[in-house]
Amino acid sequence: MTLLYSEVEEELRAAVRDLLADRYPPATVLARAESGSPYDAALWKSLARDIGAAGLLIPERYGGAGASAREAAVVLEELGRAVTPVPFLTSSVMATRALLAARSDAAEELLTSLASGDATAALAVSFATFPYRVPAGPVQAGPGGLSGRVTAAVGAETADVLLVPAGRELYAVAAADVLVEPVVSLDLTRPIATVTLDGVPATPLSADLTALRAALELGAGLLASEQLGVAEWCLSTTVAYVKERHQFARPIGSFQALKHRLADLWTQIVQARAAARNAADALAAAMRREAGMDGAGTDGAGTDGRGADDAATAVAVAQAWCGTVAVRAAEECVQMHGGLGMTWEHPVHLYLKRAKADEIALGTPGDHRDALAVLADVPAPSGP
Numbered sequence: 001m002t003l004l005y006s007e008v009e010e011e012l013r014a015a016v017r018d019l020l021a022d023r024y025p026p027a028t029v030l031a032r033a034e035s036g037s038p039y040d041a042a043l044w045k046s047l048a049r050d051i052g053a054a055g056l057l058i059p060e061r062y063g064g065a066g067a068s069a070r071e072a073a074v075v076l077e078e079l080g081r082a083v084t085p086v087p088f089l090t091s092s093v094m095a096t097r098a099l100l101a102a103r104s105d106a107a108e109e110l111l112t113s114l115a116s117g118d119a120t121a122a123l124a125v126s127f128a129t130f131p132y133r134v135p136a137g138p139v140q141a142g143p144g145g146l147s148g149r150v151t152a153a154v155g156a157e158t159a160d161v162l163l164v165p166a167g168r169e170l171y172a173v174a175a176a177d178v179l180v181e182p183v184v185s186l187d188l189t190r191p192i193a194t195v196t197l198d199g200v201p202a203t204p205l206s207a208d209l210t211a212l213r214a215a216l217e218l219g220a221g222l223l224a225s226e227q228l229g230v231a232e233w234c235l236s237t238t239v240a241y242v243k244e245r246h247q248f249a250r251p252i253g254s255f256q257a258l259k260h261r262l263a264d265l266w267t268q269i270v271q272a273r274a275a276a277r278n279a280a281d282a283l284a285a286a287m288r289r290e291a292g293m294d295g296a297g298t299d300g301a302g303t304d305g306r307g308a309d310d311a312a313t314a315v316a317v318a319q320a321w322c323g324t325v326a327v328r329a330a331e332e333c334v335q336m337h338g339g340l341g342m343t344w345e346h347p348v349h350l351y352l353k354r355a356k357a358d359e360i361a362l363g364t365p366g367d368h369r370d371a372l373a374v375l376a377d378v379p380a381p382s383g384p
Contacts, residue, residue: 003277019046053092054091058100062108069222070284072280080354081233089222089226090121095122095163097215099121101206106172121161121163123162124153124162124164132312140167146164149196153193153195157180162178169209186353221279223319231272234351235265276322278318279318326355333348
Protein backbone atom coordinates (compact mmCIF):
# COMPACT_ATOMS: atom_id res chain seq x y z
CA MET A 1 0.00 0.00 0.00
CA THR A 2 1.49 3.34 -1.10
CA LEU A 3 -0.32 6.33 0.35
CA LEU A 4 2.39 8.96 -0.02
CA TYR A 5 2.33 11.23 -3.05
CA SER A 6 4.84 10.19 -5.70
CA GLU A 7 7.16 12.54 -7.56
CA VAL A 8 5.01 12.25 -10.69
CA GLU A 9 1.87 13.09 -8.73
CA GLU A 10 3.50 16.12 -7.15
CA GLU A 11 4.63 17.32 -10.60
CA LEU A 12 1.04 16.98 -11.80
CA ARG A 13 -0.16 18.92 -8.76
CA ALA A 14 2.31 21.74 -9.45
CA ALA A 15 1.23 21.96 -13.10
CA VAL A 16 -2.47 22.18 -12.22
CA ARG A 17 -1.86 24.63 -9.37
CA ASP A 18 0.26 26.93 -11.55
CA LEU A 19 -2.37 26.91 -14.30
CA LEU A 20 -5.17 27.74 -11.87
CA ALA A 21 -3.14 30.50 -10.20
CA ASP A 22 -2.57 32.08 -13.58
CA ARG A 23 -5.98 31.52 -15.19
CA TYR A 24 -8.38 31.26 -12.26
CA PRO A 25 -7.51 33.63 -9.38
CA PRO A 26 -10.09 34.35 -6.63
CA ALA A 27 -11.41 37.43 -8.46
CA THR A 28 -12.23 35.27 -11.47
CA VAL A 29 -13.86 32.65 -9.23
CA LEU A 30 -16.24 35.27 -7.85
CA ALA A 31 -16.97 36.91 -11.19
CA ARG A 32 -17.83 33.65 -12.95
CA ALA A 33 -19.98 32.41 -10.05
CA GLU A 34 -21.98 35.64 -10.00
CA SER A 35 -22.43 35.62 -13.78
CA GLY A 36 -24.75 32.62 -13.61
CA SER A 37 -22.58 30.81 -16.19
CA PRO A 38 -19.63 29.50 -14.17
CA TYR A 39 -18.36 26.96 -16.72
CA ASP A 40 -15.00 28.12 -18.11
CA ALA A 41 -14.53 26.47 -21.51
CA ALA A 42 -11.10 28.05 -22.09
CA LEU A 43 -9.80 26.84 -18.75
CA TRP A 44 -11.11 23.36 -19.43
CA LYS A 45 -9.31 23.27 -22.79
CA SER A 46 -6.07 24.21 -21.06
CA LEU A 47 -6.53 21.49 -18.43
CA ALA A 48 -7.54 18.94 -21.03
CA ARG A 49 -4.93 19.63 -23.69
CA ASP A 50 -1.96 21.22 -21.96
CA ILE A 51 -2.02 19.00 -18.87
CA GLY A 52 -3.92 16.01 -20.24
CA ALA A 53 -6.53 15.98 -17.48
CA ALA A 54 -9.40 14.95 -19.75
CA GLY A 55 -7.81 11.62 -20.64
CA LEU A 56 -6.03 10.95 -17.38
CA LEU A 57 -7.88 7.69 -16.64
CA ILE A 58 -8.20 6.63 -20.28
CA PRO A 59 -5.74 3.97 -21.50
CA GLU A 60 -3.08 5.02 -23.98
CA ARG A 61 -4.58 2.86 -26.74
CA TYR A 62 -7.57 5.21 -26.78
CA GLY A 63 -5.44 8.35 -26.73
CA GLY A 64 -5.39 8.88 -22.96
CA ALA A 65 -2.62 9.06 -20.38
CA GLY A 66 -3.20 5.64 -18.82
CA ALA A 67 -2.90 7.08 -15.31
CA SER A 68 -4.69 5.89 -12.17
CA ALA A 69 -7.18 7.12 -9.59
CA ARG A 70 -4.22 8.42 -7.58
CA GLU A 71 -3.34 11.01 -10.23
CA ALA A 72 -7.00 11.93 -10.68
CA ALA A 73 -7.24 12.48 -6.91
CA VAL A 74 -4.35 14.96 -7.03
CA VAL A 75 -6.09 16.94 -9.79
CA LEU A 76 -9.32 17.00 -7.78
CA GLU A 77 -7.52 18.28 -4.70
CA GLU A 78 -6.27 21.26 -6.70
CA LEU A 79 -9.63 21.83 -8.39
CA GLY A 80 -11.23 21.77 -4.94
CA ARG A 81 -8.80 24.41 -3.71
CA ALA A 82 -10.08 26.74 -6.43
CA VAL A 83 -13.72 25.51 -6.59
CA THR A 84 -13.05 25.27 -10.32
CA PRO A 85 -16.12 25.02 -12.60
CA VAL A 86 -14.84 22.40 -15.05
CA PRO A 87 -16.30 18.94 -15.85
CA PHE A 88 -13.34 16.91 -14.62
CA LEU A 89 -15.27 14.97 -11.95
CA THR A 90 -18.35 14.45 -14.08
CA SER A 91 -16.71 13.66 -17.42
CA SER A 92 -13.09 12.62 -16.85
CA VAL A 93 -13.79 10.60 -13.72
CA MET A 94 -17.38 9.35 -13.46
CA ALA A 95 -18.43 9.11 -17.13
CA THR A 96 -15.01 7.80 -18.12
CA ARG A 97 -15.16 5.11 -15.43
CA ALA A 98 -18.60 4.00 -16.64
CA LEU A 99 -17.30 3.67 -20.19
CA LEU A 100 -14.21 1.75 -19.07
CA ALA A 101 -16.36 -0.69 -17.10
CA ALA A 102 -18.89 -1.09 -19.94
CA ARG A 103 -16.26 -2.78 -22.15
CA SER A 104 -18.24 -2.41 -25.39
CA ASP A 105 -17.27 -1.14 -28.83
CA ALA A 106 -19.56 1.87 -28.44
CA ALA A 107 -17.98 2.70 -25.08
CA GLU A 108 -14.47 2.45 -26.50
CA GLU A 109 -15.40 4.82 -29.33
CA LEU A 110 -16.64 7.38 -26.81
CA LEU A 111 -13.47 7.04 -24.75
CA THR A 112 -11.39 8.08 -27.76
CA SER A 113 -13.45 11.26 -28.17
CA LEU A 114 -13.24 12.10 -24.45
CA ALA A 115 -9.47 11.61 -24.22
CA SER A 116 -8.66 14.82 -26.10
CA GLY A 117 -11.13 16.95 -24.17
CA ASP A 118 -12.92 17.96 -27.38
CA ALA A 119 -16.05 16.22 -26.09
CA THR A 120 -17.38 15.73 -22.57
CA ALA A 121 -19.86 13.29 -21.07
CA ALA A 122 -21.98 13.11 -17.95
CA LEU A 123 -24.11 10.58 -16.12
CA ALA A 124 -27.83 11.27 -16.35
CA VAL A 125 -28.49 10.37 -12.72
CA SER A 126 -29.15 12.43 -9.63
CA PHE A 127 -25.93 13.68 -8.04
CA ALA A 128 -27.33 12.45 -4.72
CA THR A 129 -27.37 8.79 -5.86
CA PHE A 130 -25.66 6.50 -3.36
CA PRO A 131 -23.14 4.17 -5.08
CA TYR A 132 -24.13 1.07 -3.12
CA ARG A 133 -27.89 1.53 -3.42
CA VAL A 134 -28.62 2.41 -7.05
CA PRO A 135 -32.43 2.58 -7.46
CA ALA A 136 -34.37 1.87 -10.63
CA GLY A 137 -34.01 4.97 -12.77
CA PRO A 138 -36.84 7.20 -13.96
CA VAL A 139 -35.96 6.63 -17.63
CA GLN A 140 -37.53 3.79 -19.59
CA ALA A 141 -36.54 2.24 -22.92
CA GLY A 142 -39.32 1.83 -25.46
CA PRO A 143 -39.71 1.15 -29.17
CA GLY A 144 -39.34 4.86 -29.89
CA GLY A 145 -36.22 5.35 -27.74
CA LEU A 146 -35.60 6.52 -24.18
CA SER A 147 -38.19 8.55 -22.28
CA GLY A 148 -38.17 9.95 -18.77
CA ARG A 149 -37.03 12.78 -16.56
CA VAL A 150 -33.90 12.94 -14.41
CA THR A 151 -33.51 15.60 -11.72
CA ALA A 152 -30.35 17.01 -10.12
CA ALA A 153 -28.02 15.76 -12.85
CA VAL A 154 -24.58 17.36 -12.65
CA GLY A 155 -22.44 18.19 -15.67
CA ALA A 156 -25.34 17.72 -18.10
CA GLU A 157 -25.50 21.37 -19.17
CA THR A 158 -21.98 21.23 -20.66
CA ALA A 159 -21.91 17.59 -21.83
CA ASP A 160 -21.94 16.46 -25.44
CA VAL A 161 -22.97 12.91 -24.52
CA LEU A 162 -25.17 11.68 -21.67
CA LEU A 163 -24.86 8.19 -20.21
CA VAL A 164 -28.39 7.21 -19.25
CA PRO A 165 -29.46 4.19 -17.17
CA ALA A 166 -32.80 2.83 -18.37
CA GLY A 167 -34.25 -0.30 -16.82
CA ARG A 168 -31.18 -2.40 -16.01
CA GLU A 169 -29.10 -1.21 -18.98
CA LEU A 170 -26.84 1.75 -19.70
CA TYR A 171 -27.19 3.82 -22.87
CA ALA A 172 -25.46 6.76 -24.54
CA VAL A 173 -27.50 9.61 -25.99
CA ALA A 174 -26.49 12.81 -27.72
CA ALA A 175 -27.06 15.79 -25.43
CA ALA A 176 -28.45 17.72 -28.39
CA ASP A 177 -31.40 15.30 -28.50
CA VAL A 178 -32.55 15.91 -24.92
CA LEU A 179 -33.91 18.89 -23.03
CA VAL A 180 -31.46 20.09 -20.36
CA GLU A 181 -32.89 22.72 -18.00
CA PRO A 182 -30.45 24.22 -15.45
CA VAL A 183 -31.99 24.75 -12.02
CA VAL A 184 -30.90 26.84 -9.06
CA SER A 185 -28.08 25.10 -7.24
CA LEU A 186 -26.68 25.72 -3.77
CA ASP A 187 -23.20 25.42 -5.26
CA LEU A 188 -22.80 28.34 -7.65
CA THR A 189 -19.69 26.77 -9.17
CA ARG A 190 -21.28 23.39 -10.02
CA PRO A 191 -24.70 23.75 -11.66
CA ILE A 192 -27.28 20.98 -11.69
CA ALA A 193 -29.98 20.41 -14.27
CA THR A 194 -33.16 18.52 -15.05
CA VAL A 195 -32.80 16.24 -18.07
CA THR A 196 -35.93 15.32 -20.02
CA LEU A 197 -35.94 12.59 -22.68
CA ASP A 198 -38.87 12.00 -25.02
CA GLY A 199 -38.35 9.12 -27.41
CA VAL A 200 -34.63 9.84 -27.72
CA PRO A 201 -32.51 7.50 -29.89
CA ALA A 202 -29.85 5.76 -27.82
CA THR A 203 -26.82 3.51 -28.22
CA PRO A 204 -26.55 0.55 -25.80
CA LEU A 205 -23.33 0.56 -23.77
CA SER A 206 -23.83 -2.13 -21.15
CA ALA A 207 -26.41 -4.86 -20.54
CA ASP A 208 -26.41 -4.19 -16.78
CA LEU A 209 -25.71 -1.36 -14.35
CA THR A 210 -22.39 -2.66 -13.06
CA ALA A 211 -20.64 0.10 -15.00
CA LEU A 212 -22.88 2.74 -13.42
CA ARG A 213 -22.14 1.51 -9.91
CA ALA A 214 -18.40 1.51 -10.66
CA ALA A 215 -18.67 5.10 -11.88
CA LEU A 216 -20.55 6.23 -8.78
CA GLU A 217 -18.10 4.44 -6.48
CA LEU A 218 -15.11 6.10 -8.14
CA GLY A 219 -16.88 9.45 -8.06
CA ALA A 220 -17.62 9.14 -4.35
CA GLY A 221 -14.10 8.00 -3.52
CA LEU A 222 -12.40 10.80 -5.45
CA LEU A 223 -14.92 13.39 -4.31
CA ALA A 224 -13.18 13.02 -0.95
CA SER A 225 -10.04 14.47 -2.55
CA GLU A 226 -12.01 17.47 -3.77
CA GLN A 227 -13.41 17.90 -0.26
CA LEU A 228 -9.86 17.72 1.07
CA GLY A 229 -8.82 20.51 -1.30
CA VAL A 230 -11.71 22.68 -0.12
CA ALA A 231 -10.80 22.08 3.53
CA GLU A 232 -7.09 22.80 2.99
CA TRP A 233 -7.84 26.10 1.24
CA CYS A 234 -10.16 27.13 4.07
CA LEU A 235 -7.56 26.30 6.72
CA SER A 236 -4.61 28.02 5.00
CA THR A 237 -6.72 31.10 4.20
CA THR A 238 -7.94 31.32 7.78
CA VAL A 239 -4.47 30.92 9.27
CA ALA A 240 -3.14 33.69 7.01
CA TYR A 241 -6.00 35.99 7.99
CA VAL A 242 -5.74 35.52 11.77
CA LYS A 243 -2.04 36.40 11.54
CA GLU A 244 -2.87 39.75 9.93
CA ARG A 245 -6.12 40.76 11.64
CA HIS A 246 -5.41 42.70 14.85
CA GLN A 247 -7.64 43.25 17.81
CA PHE A 248 -6.62 44.85 21.13
CA ALA A 249 -3.21 45.60 19.56
CA ARG A 250 -2.40 41.95 18.87
CA PRO A 251 -3.09 39.43 16.07
CA ILE A 252 -6.30 37.53 16.72
CA GLY A 253 -4.39 34.35 15.90
CA SER A 254 -2.58 34.74 19.19
CA PHE A 255 -5.82 34.21 21.14
CA GLN A 256 -5.78 30.82 22.81
CA ALA A 257 -9.36 29.93 21.87
CA LEU A 258 -8.69 30.43 18.15
CA LYS A 259 -5.42 28.52 18.38
CA HIS A 260 -7.25 25.51 19.81
CA ARG A 261 -9.96 25.63 17.14
CA LEU A 262 -7.41 25.81 14.34
CA ALA A 263 -5.30 23.05 15.86
CA ASP A 264 -8.36 20.79 16.11
CA LEU A 265 -9.26 21.59 12.51
CA TRP A 266 -5.70 20.86 11.33
CA THR A 267 -5.86 17.46 13.02
CA GLN A 268 -9.14 16.63 11.31
CA ILE A 269 -7.78 17.67 7.92
CA VAL A 270 -4.71 15.48 8.37
CA GLN A 271 -7.05 12.58 9.03
CA ALA A 272 -9.12 13.55 5.99
CA ARG A 273 -5.99 13.53 3.83
CA ALA A 274 -5.19 10.00 5.00
CA ALA A 275 -8.75 8.82 4.32
CA ALA A 276 -8.95 10.45 0.88
CA ARG A 277 -5.53 9.16 -0.12
CA ASN A 278 -6.39 5.65 1.03
CA ALA A 279 -9.58 5.71 -1.04
CA ALA A 280 -7.69 6.84 -4.15
CA ASP A 281 -5.07 4.13 -3.65
CA ALA A 282 -7.68 1.41 -3.12
CA LEU A 283 -9.64 2.51 -6.19
CA ALA A 284 -6.46 2.56 -8.28
CA ALA A 285 -5.72 -1.01 -7.16
CA ALA A 286 -9.27 -2.12 -7.97
CA MET A 287 -9.06 -0.64 -11.47
CA ARG A 288 -5.71 -2.37 -12.04
CA ARG A 289 -7.25 -5.70 -11.08
CA GLU A 290 -10.21 -5.10 -13.37
CA ALA A 291 -7.87 -4.34 -16.26
CA GLY A 292 -5.87 -7.50 -15.55
CA MET A 293 -2.77 -5.51 -14.65
CA ASP A 294 -2.42 -6.83 -11.09
CA GLY A 295 -2.58 -10.57 -10.56
CA ALA A 296 -4.76 -11.66 -7.65
CA GLY A 297 -3.73 -14.33 -5.21
CA THR A 298 -5.86 -17.08 -3.71
CA ASP A 299 -7.22 -14.67 -1.12
CA GLY A 300 -8.42 -12.23 -3.79
CA ALA A 301 -5.71 -9.72 -2.97
CA GLY A 302 -3.56 -8.18 -5.68
CA THR A 303 0.19 -7.88 -5.67
CA ASP A 304 -0.23 -4.63 -3.72
CA GLY A 305 -1.93 -6.55 -0.89
CA ARG A 306 -5.30 -4.84 -1.33
CA GLY A 307 -8.32 -7.16 -1.27
CA ALA A 308 -11.31 -7.08 -3.59
CA ASP A 309 -13.56 -5.40 -0.99
CA ASP A 310 -10.93 -2.85 0.02
CA ALA A 311 -12.15 -0.14 -2.35
CA ALA A 312 -15.72 -0.13 -1.04
CA THR A 313 -14.50 0.10 2.56
CA ALA A 314 -12.00 2.86 1.76
CA VAL A 315 -14.63 4.89 -0.10
CA ALA A 316 -17.09 4.56 2.78
CA VAL A 317 -14.46 5.68 5.31
CA ALA A 318 -13.39 8.63 3.17
CA GLN A 319 -16.90 9.90 2.54
CA ALA A 320 -18.03 9.33 6.12
CA TRP A 321 -15.20 11.63 7.27
CA CYS A 322 -14.16 14.07 4.55
CA GLY A 323 -17.57 15.59 3.84
CA THR A 324 -18.07 16.63 7.45
CA VAL A 325 -14.53 17.98 7.76
CA ALA A 326 -14.85 20.12 4.63
CA VAL A 327 -18.05 21.70 5.94
CA ARG A 328 -16.49 22.40 9.33
CA ALA A 329 -13.40 23.94 7.72
CA ALA A 330 -15.56 26.24 5.61
CA GLU A 331 -17.71 27.22 8.60
CA GLU A 332 -14.62 28.04 10.67
CA CYS A 333 -13.24 30.06 7.77
CA VAL A 334 -16.43 32.13 7.61
CA GLN A 335 -16.56 32.67 11.37
CA MET A 336 -12.91 33.56 11.88
CA HIS A 337 -13.04 36.08 9.04
CA GLY A 338 -15.72 37.90 11.03
CA GLY A 339 -17.75 40.43 9.07
CA LEU A 340 -15.54 39.98 6.01
CA GLY A 341 -16.50 36.31 5.82
CA MET A 342 -20.17 37.27 5.55
CA THR A 343 -19.69 39.38 2.41
CA TRP A 344 -20.17 38.42 -1.23
CA GLU A 345 -16.82 40.03 -2.01
CA HIS A 346 -14.88 37.29 -0.21
CA PRO A 347 -14.83 33.88 -1.96
CA VAL A 348 -15.28 31.84 1.23
CA HIS A 349 -19.04 31.59 0.71
CA LEU A 350 -18.35 29.64 -2.50
CA TYR A 351 -16.26 27.15 -0.55
CA LEU A 352 -18.97 26.74 2.10
CA LYS A 353 -21.56 26.10 -0.60
CA ARG A 354 -19.30 23.62 -2.41
CA ALA A 355 -18.62 21.82 0.88
CA LYS A 356 -22.31 21.61 1.77
CA ALA A 357 -23.28 20.44 -1.72
CA ASP A 358 -20.48 17.85 -1.77
CA GLU A 359 -21.54 16.55 1.65
CA ILE A 360 -24.86 15.31 0.26
CA ALA A 361 -23.51 14.26 -3.14
CA LEU A 362 -23.13 10.54 -3.93
CA GLY A 363 -24.43 9.61 -0.50
CA THR A 364 -24.42 11.49 2.79
CA PRO A 365 -21.85 10.76 5.53
CA GLY A 366 -24.62 8.83 7.29
CA ASP A 367 -25.20 6.68 4.21
CA HIS A 368 -21.51 5.83 4.08
CA ARG A 369 -21.35 5.07 7.80
CA ASP A 370 -24.22 2.63 7.33
CA ALA A 371 -22.41 1.05 4.39
CA LEU A 372 -19.23 0.80 6.42
CA ALA A 373 -21.09 -0.97 9.22
CA VAL A 374 -22.29 -3.60 6.73
CA LEU A 375 -18.87 -3.97 5.09
CA ALA A 376 -17.17 -4.34 8.47
CA ASP A 377 -19.96 -6.56 9.79
CA VAL A 378 -20.60 -4.22 12.69
CA PRO A 379 -24.15 -4.57 14.12
CA ALA A 380 -26.34 -1.47 14.04
CA PRO A 381 -27.18 0.19 17.39
CA SER A 382 -30.13 -1.40 19.10
CA GLY A 383 -33.34 0.58 19.45
CA PRO A 384 -34.63 2.12 22.70
